[in-house]
Amino acid sequence: MQEIRASFFIECEELLEALQDALQMMEGGEADDETINVAFRAVHSIKGGAGAFGLDDLVAFAHSFETTMDEMRAGRLEAEAETIALFFQCGDLLSDLVRVARDGGDIDDAVRSNLLSQLEELAGQDGQAAEEEVVDFQPMGISLDLPAIDGLPDLEADSAAVTEATETEANALRHVEIRFSPEPELYRSGNEPLFLLRALAGLGESTVCCTREALPDLEEYDGTANVMAWQIELHTNADDDAIRDVFDFVDGLCSLTITEVGPDDPGGSGDEVTAAPLPVDAEPEASLPAEPVPEPIRPQMSEDTVTQAAERPADTQRSKPGATVRVDLDRIDRMVNLVGELVINQSMLAQSVDASGLSGNTKIASGLDEFQQLTRDIQDSVMLIRAQPVKSLFQRMARIVREASSDVGKTVRLKTEGEGTEIDKTVIERLSDPLTHMIRNAVDHGLETPDDRVAAGKPEEGIVSLRASHRSGRVIIEVADNGGGINRPKVRQIATDKGLISPDQDLSDTEIDNLLFLPGFSTASEVSNLSGRGVGMDVVKNAISALGGRITITSTPGEGTTFSISLPLTLAVLDGMVVRVGSETLVVPLSAISETLSLQKEDARALGPQTQVVRVRDTFVPLINLGTELGYSPPRESYEGAIVLLISHEDGQRAALVVDGIEDQRQVVIKGLQDSYGHVPGVAAATILGDGQIALILDPADLLMNASGQSRPHQLARTG
Amino acid sequence: MALRDQLRVLVVDDMSTSRGLITQALEGMGIGSIATAADGPSALQTIERSPVHLVISDFNMPGMDGLALLHALRNGAKTAGVGFLLITGRADKEIIDRGRALKMNNFIAKPFQPNDLKAAIEAIVGRL
Numbered sequence A: 001m002q003e004i005r006a007s008f009f010i011e012c013e014e015l016l017e018a019l020q021d022a023l024q025m026m027e028g029g030e031a032d033d034e035t036i037n038v039a040f041r042a043v044h045s046i047k048g049g050a051g052a053f054g055l056d057d058l059v060a061f062a063h064s065f066e067t068t069m070d071e072m073r074a075g076r077l078e079a080e081a082e083t084i085a086l087f088f089q090c091g092d093l094l095s096d097l098v099r100v101a102r103d104g105g106d107i108d109d110a111v112r113s114n115l116l117s118q119l120e121e122l123a124g125q126d127g128q129a130a131e132e133e134v135v136d137f138q139p140m141g142i143s144l145d146l147p148a149i150d151g152l153p154d155l156e157a158d159s160a161a162v163t164e165a166t167e168t169e170a171n172a173l174r175h176v177e178i179r180f181s182p183e184p185e186l187y188r189s190g191n192e193p194l195f196l197l198r199a200l201a202g203l204g205e206s207t208v209c210c211t212r213e214a215l216p217d218l219e220e221y222d223g224t225a226n227v228m229a230w231q232i233e234l235h236t237n238a239d240d241d242a243i244r245d246v247f248d249f250v251d252g253l254c255s256l257t258i259t260e261v262g263p264d265d266p267g268g269s270g271d272e273v274t275a276a277p278l279p280v281d282a283e284p285e286a287s288l289p290a291e292p293v294p295e296p297i298r299p300q301m302s303e304d305t306v307t308q309a310a311e312r313p314a315d316t317q318r319s320k321p322g323a324t325v326r327v328d329l330d331r332i333d334r335m336v337n338l339v340g341e342l343v344i345n346q347s348m349l350a351q352s353v354d355a356s357g358l359s360g361n362t363k364i365a366s367g368l369d370e371f372q373q374l375t376r377d378i379q380d381s382v383m384l385i386r387a388q389p390v391k392s393l394f395q396r397m398a399r400i401v402r403e404a405s406s407d408v409g410k411t412v413r414l415k416t417e418g419e420g421t422e423i424d425k426t427v428i429e430r431l432s433d434p435l436t437h438m439i440r441n442a443v444d445h446g447l448e449t450p451d452d453r454v455a456a457g458k459p460e461e462g463i464v465s466l467r468a469s470h471r472s473g474r475v476i477i478e479v480a481d482n483g484g485g486i487n488r489p490k491v492r493q494i495a496t497d498k499g500l501i502s503p504d505q506d507l508s509d510t511e512i513d514n515l516l517f518l519p520g521f522s523t524a525s526e527v528s529n530l531s532g533r534g535v536g537m538d539v540v541k542n543a544i545s546a547l548g549g550r551i552t553i554t555s556t557p558g559e560g561t562t563f564s565i566s567l568p569l570t571l572a573v574l575d576g577m578v579v580r581v582g583s584e585t586l587v588v589p590l591s592a593i594s595e596t597l598s599l600q601k602e603d604a605r606a607l608g609p610q611t612q613v614v615r616v617r618d619t620f621v622p623l624i625n626l627g628t629e630l631g632y633s634p635p636r637e638s639y640e641g642a643i644v645l646l647i648s649h650e651d652g653q654r655a656a657l658v659v660d661g662i663e664d665q666r667q668v669v670i671k672g673l674q675d676s677y678g679h680v681p682g683v684a685a686a687t688i689l690g691d692g693q694i695a696l697i698l699d700p701a702d703l704l705m706n707a708s709g710q711s712r713p714h715q716l717a718r719t720g
Numbered sequence B: 001m002a003l004r005d006q007l008r009v010l011v012v013d014d015m016s017t018s019r020g021l022i023t024q025a026l027e028g029m030g031i032g033s034i035a036t037a038a039d040g041p042s043a044l045q046t047i048e049r050s051p052v053h054l055v056i057s058d059f060n061m062p063g064m065d066g067l068a069l070l071h072a073l074r075n076g077a078k079t080a081g082v083g084f085l086l087i088t089g090r091a092d093k094e095i096i097d098r099g100r101a102l103k104m105n106n107f108i109a110k111p112f113q114p115n116d117l118k119a120a121i122e123a124i125v126g127r128l
Helices: A002-027 A033-052 A056-073 A081-103 A109-132 A159-170 A184-188 A193-201 A240-246 A270-275 A304-315 A329-355 A363-386 A391-408 A425-446 A450-455 A488-497 A509-517 A537-546 A700-706 A713-719 B016-028 B040-049 B066-074 B093-101 B114-125
Strands: A174-182 A204-211 A229-236 A254-263 A387-389 A412-417 A422-424 A462-471 A474-481 A550-556 A560-568 A573-581 A584-589 A593-598 A604-606 A612-616 A619-625 A643-648 A654-659 A661-669 A683-688 A694-698 B008-012 B033-037 B054-058 B083-088 B106-109
Touching: A002 A033, A002 A081, A002 A391, A002 B016, A033 A056, A033 A081, A033 B016, A056 A081, A056 A109, A081 A109, A081 A391, A174 A184, A174 A193, A174 A240, A193 A204, A193 A229, A193 A240, A229 A240, A240 A254, A329 A363, A329 A661, A363 A387, A387 A391, A387 A425, A391 A412, A391 A425, A391 A462, A422 A425, A425 A462, A425 A474, A425 A537, A425 A560, A488 A509, A509 A537, A509 A550, A537 A550, A573 A654, A573 A694, A584 A654, A612 A654, A643 A661, A643 A700, A654 A700, A661 A683, B008 B016, B008 B040, B016 B033, B016 B054, B016 B114, B033 B040, B040 B054, B040 B066, B054 B066, B054 B114, B066 B083, B066 B093, B083 B093, B083 B114, B106 B114
Parallel strands: A412 A462, A584 A694, A619 A654, B008 B033, B008 B054, B054 B083, B083 B106
Antiparallel strands: A174 A229, A174 A254, A204 A229, A387 A422, A462 A474, A474 A560, A550 A560, A573 A584, A573 A661, A593 A643, A604 A612, A612 A619, A643 A654, A683 A694
16 A cells, blocks of 8 residues: 555646646647646546545645646636636645655645635636536446357356366467477578577476487587477467467577467466466467477568567556556666676776786777677666656746745746756755745846846746756756846945955956855845855755756856756766876776867966966867876976876866876776765865775866866955 | 456556556456456557457547547447446537547546446446
8 A cells, every 4th residue: 555655646646737738838829629638637547546545635736726627628617827826836735645655744724715716716606516416326347147248158057067168268368388309400501599588488388398308428419400490389369370470590500399288278267268368369269279280481481570569568467558667766776786896897897908918909808898898788778767858847946936936926937948958866856946036036136027037128027948958968957037137336346345355356257147156145135035045056056066967057147047057867877087186096087077288388377476378279278287186296397298088068168187197098986985074175076996995086167167277256255 | 156256447548647546446346367458559459359358448548539449349240339438638519429429338537446446337237
């Protein structure tokens, strides 16, 4: 029962999602007659399930909700904007009620009774009246003394008839004996009898016996002669053609006989017979004589093979609805971890094979290559299991926009794009809070008041856009508003007032925008009901970087602000470049590296006592010596011949990291450090390398931010 | 051999929760052969493959609702005489009347207890 209850709540989430979709279509005017039905069904199904578990609050509200929706279905109620807005609110409350039923908690009774009275008002008396009516219905028995349904046994018949009937049922399964004896040519052409036997086993329960009659004494044994044969007992509902299809590829390369032993008798008690599959369609083969019928193989390239094989699993007694399976997330996580270990293990193995000095063209080496490829494929597949579309997250944000806009008295429309974009489930869950905050900010601070908008010649309705997309191996999520843009003078003023920067500091627009991310910064002059809940953009930023993501701002005065979050697809593995710095081995995420260079003498230039730049084609890029930056080695005298990783940040910032050597490029499993060490500047996580050594995975963007000699706002905050 | 051992039932509901609950209740009654389907069309397919005595179907389903399924069953050569128990969320007179016209054997309104379901089935097939 607990299991069904848990699955009910999962199903509720899906139904609520369907409800949201339908309401959104109705709101956007894309609704057809079926849309309201979808919405109604969703609420109705929630009610039905809730009733079974005695969730009375949920049932009562869902009932009122569906009653009103039923009025709309019946065409007695128009889908006016106000009604749809009410439905949205009811959907939100319904979702709260589901949550409370699952996790406990309280519901705002004022909100509920307000919504209920609005629903009742809309539904009017008619809807309620129809409900009260007692329906008179006389059950109709089915006649049991006659075979009620074709092909079914007569229920009330005496036991002899039942036995007879059940025997007929068992005919669906045939018992055949197959003799398969390969010709030498079968082996020569590279066929493998084992595969054929396995394929045969796919048709039903099979017992395989190797016959040794033809096996000569050892001294007479000729390795190339045909001495092996197999005898297979098969219980199947496949016909002879289907059995022959298995041997299609070895046609003419073996001798094959299929002998009907007779109808299958599974034996046992009547109960077991009942559980046996019903006679699907009476196979003519079932009545074949029980005499051996040796037949040569007929050449046959049948398309049926595929179809039959595909349909066979569906023959099971209980049809499996849909093509999805619900799996406990813990199980998947365990698998993800194991695959992670497999990756490490694979690279350790590769390394030790490499160290043993085997040449690259040995079987071991090529086997290892395949192993590596397979490991990767497994890993990708496992990661795909964890991936989910961001749609559910975006839907939650739709609610935030509705609530936030009504709180501050603005008319706001949420536009979403790329809802099908998939990211790791954990990432989606952990994005909820930061996104909520950003959406609230966009509504509260980003968009102007309706009056200001009209004065600026904009439509009164503000737009908040939420977009998701895949870009170069990462997921980009953008929160944009078409408001007034960041008020930079004001931001600067606040930062100065709060002592975050000195008044005379020279800051670029981007640097001013980034002041928003400083701890303790809040642009709202008063704590509003909405976004002023004690968290600032610095918290958002930390949450994003804890996910291995970055956040950037672009803002145009008068046109709006866009926050762009870039996230890794998965939190479990990354492609990294293994580098040596001093005596340490480090991993730099490959996605951050745009190129690697070996410096010439004239490439590096000093730009002051601490700052060096390197010339890359026609631009100068700040040079960061990883060794000194991380305290592994003393400053370099000269950068001639130094190996440099050119790092590119999403916002266009670049830096050249000096390392002592590049060792390898490989996929590494991310082992988080956060739990044990908290946030370590410049370090994203750690990993275990092939030789068992632990290496730190760098966070280049964080490194750039914190690097000495870099004039970033973060730095200014400390010195200014 | 008791009736419940031989009775073949097909449960049709788009909600897996409901299918689970009904199946559980049927198993509790000792009904040995229970098949399930998530929608009308697959119910018809399942029945075509392996006939049943009784179809227990939800009314409220996308695409083909319970009564549309009943209609299809009554018009099928092999399935015209199958027992049909409709599960409705509301005992709406209009639905019941339509069901009556299609020779629906019985209905049961949600929410129900396993015993209610048992009574509704026994009203069709006799004592289990």
